[in-house]
Each structure stands twice: as structure tokens, then as C-alpha cells.
Amino acid sequence: MAEPVTRFEDGAFYERMMGVWSRLAGEVFLDWAAPAAGLRWIDVGCGNGAFTELVVDRCKPAGIDGVDPSEGQLAFARTRPASRVAKFTQGDAMALPFPDASFDVATMALVIFFVPDPAKGVAEMARVLRPGGLAAAYAWDMAGGGFPWTVVQSEIKALGHKIVSPPSADASRVEVMRGLWEKAGFVGVETRAIAVQRSFDSIDEFLSIGLNTPSIGPVVKAMPASDVEALKARLRAGLRPDERGRVTLNARANAVKGRLPR
Secondary structure (H helix, E strand, C coil), X not given: CCXXXXXXXXXHHHHHHHHHHHHHHHHHXXXXXXXXXXXXXXXXXXXXXXHHXXXXXXXXXXXXXXXXXXXXXXXXXXXXXXXXXXXXXXXXXXXXXXXXXXXXXXEEECCHHHCCCHHHHHHHHHHXXXXXXXXXXXXXXXXXXXXXXXXXXXXXXXXXXXXXXXXXXXXXXXXXXXXXXXXCCCEEEEEEEEEEEEEECCHHHHHHHHCCCCCCHHHHHHCCXXXXXXXXXXXXXXXXXXXXXXXEEEEEEEEEEEECCC
């Protein structure tokens, strides 16, 4: 895959930053996608294997191949219990390293907005699926403010600093996702929104993660110290912890699914 704007290399930190969110949305997504057990899967952009492991636990696949450009992420994925079923391969979402008609199910979990050419990525999923195969994806609703760390990005922007968006952020729009699936030849295309919540034990825990994500961390590190302190103060004032000091955030993803004609 061509180098994306945001590149994840630290699988352990990704687990704290996004793995939890991925599973929260992924559980709803898999219930909605409703695949049968005993199928062959490909998880495109598998990252550190958070969603791959969820598939293994919930869907009982015959096998699953995870593909990602980051060897650091894949190294973490290979330490998961899911590796008893899953194989993890370095590869490109726009040129998947598998023959035609190799899988029954193809997924992209929180990935499509990082693919430089989303249409090519969806076409690759169609290529490696067997007739009747299911392709499904979910992505944070970037345009609609559904990204879990939007609250941090908004405060950074309010202080006059820029946030770099994923290269294909528009692909997270539900109407764009539907169009990509239909253009790739999938039929019976359906979409839905997925709303999830995540709680942090304290504001400090939230800040330790939210200020160091790959998309936010470099911006924060480049800010003057006074702006960093102002950012922390603004977040502390706006997050409103509960009586136990816990902070709860909301996020929203858009999902799409469709099948190849038989």
C-alpha cells in the first residue's frame, strides 16, 4: 500500500488507542453482517489483529488471513490467541497477495479512509471473493464527527493548529461507501450507522492516549508548551468526569455490506 498520511507501527499502543474502540464497533458490525460459521475470511488492513481476533472468537471461521502494510502491527497480531487460526501477511489493500476467488468473506475494519484509492481497494476485495461472497466494512464517520478523538482535534483546531486528515476521509461517508460497493459489482448493498461509547478511568488516562495517537501526537509535539498546557486545560474543562472520575466518549461509524452475484 502507498504510504498513508497516518502509519501505525506500535501494535501495543494501537491496542490502547484504537483496539478497544475497534472491538466495541466490531461486535455490533459482526452481528449485523451475520456471516455463517466455517467460512474463509480476509481481513484487509488488519493492523494489530484486534478485529481479526474478534472474528475468530465470534464467527468460527475455517481460516482468516490478515493483511496490513505495517510489519510492526503484524508482529503484535501474531502474538494474539487468534494466530492459532489466523495468518498475518504484509501487503497492499490495493493489490492483495492472493489469487482470485480465494475467500468467502472480505472485511475492512476502520481502514477504508486510509486506502489512497478506495475504489481500487474495494475492487480488490471483489476480486479475491468467490461468487456469492460477502464484503463488509465499517469506518468512523469522519465528516459527521464520529471519530473517537474528534474532541481532541476540535480543541487543537480552536488553538489555531492544523490536523492532517486521512487521505480518503470522504470514503467514510455512508453514501460514498454505498457507491463504492455498487460500482465494484456487489448486490443487495445495505448500510447502517453504529454508535458506541468508551469509558476511561480518569482524565489523565484519556489524555495519555488521546494526545499521543499517530494523527494527533506529532501535532501536539510541535505545539509550543503554552499551547499544550492550554489544550490540556480545555480538555479537562470540557470532558466532565462522573463522580468516580471516569470520562465517557461517544463515537459513530458507518457500515456497508454486499455480496457478489452467484
